[in-house]
Amino acid sequence: MSLPKAEDTGNMLEMEMQWAVKAMHHAETYMKLIKAIDGKDLKLTPIDDELHSDFKKNFPDLNVAKLDEKDFKSDVAKAKWREFMNKYELKVKDYNFGSLLRIDCTSDYSEENTMFVMRTQFYCIEIARNKQGLNDPLRQ
Numbered sequence: 001m002s003l004p005k006a007e008d009t010g011n012m013l014e015m016e017m018q019w020a021v022k023a024m025h026h027a028e029t030y031m032k033l034i035k036a037i038d039g040k041d042l043k044l045t046p047i048d049d050e051l052h053s054d055f056k057k058n059f060p061d062l063n064v065a066k067l068d069e070k071d072f073k074s075d076v077a078k079a080k081w082r083e084f085m086n087k088y089e090l091k092v093k094d095y096n097f098g099s100l101l102r103i104d105c106t107s108d109y110s111e112e113n114t115m116f117v118m119r120t121q122f123y124c125i126e127i128a129r130n131k132q133g134l135n136d137p138l139r140q
Contacts, residue, residue, distance in 0.1 A: 019098055023116070027100040027109050030126070035138050039130030047091055048127050055124040058084050064128040067103045069115055085120040095120045105134045 033042060045051060058080070062071055071077050088095045099122035100114050107113045117125075129135050 023098050023100050027114075031109060031138075034126075034130070034135045038139065039133065039135045042130055044123050044127055044130075045092055047088075048123075051088070051092070051120075051123055052127045052131060054084070054087075055128060059124075064125050064132070065105050065134050067101070067115070067125070069103070072115065072117055072121065081118070081121060085118060088120050092120050092123065101125060105129050106137060108138075 059071075072081065085095060095118070097119045099117055099119045100109060101117045101122050102109055103113050103115055126135075
């Protein structure tokens with residue numbers, strides 16, 4: 001049985017709920033990891049170093065400690081991120097799957113401190129935070 005085309009699905013509540021549950025489970029699992037393991041020892045993908053290097057080159061001024069949604073949600077930002085992420089379609093599992101990302105890395109996930117991003121964006125930000133030791137206070 002083939003999956004329906006996106007334009008034929010409308011806003012299927014069940015599908016949205018499944019995505020939300022999976023995204024929340026991913027967020028909870030990640031939070032447990034960064035509270036238990038030194039971020040510098042945490043490998044999120046097989047290509048963390050490549051992703052991090054490319055991210056720094058393409059988004060050198062992005063403040064990963066405290067995010068600004070316009071850096072992800074504006075039309076210009078969306079186009080730049082889309083071009084960046086498409087390079088990783090075959091390299092990053094679920095590269096464009098929805099993920100929850102903490103806006104301020106000093107705090108846990110909450111309604112006020114969370115935004116919805118694509119998985120590759122999540123990896124880029126969290127790899128950078130881990131390499132910079134920004135998630136370390138959550139472990140202590």
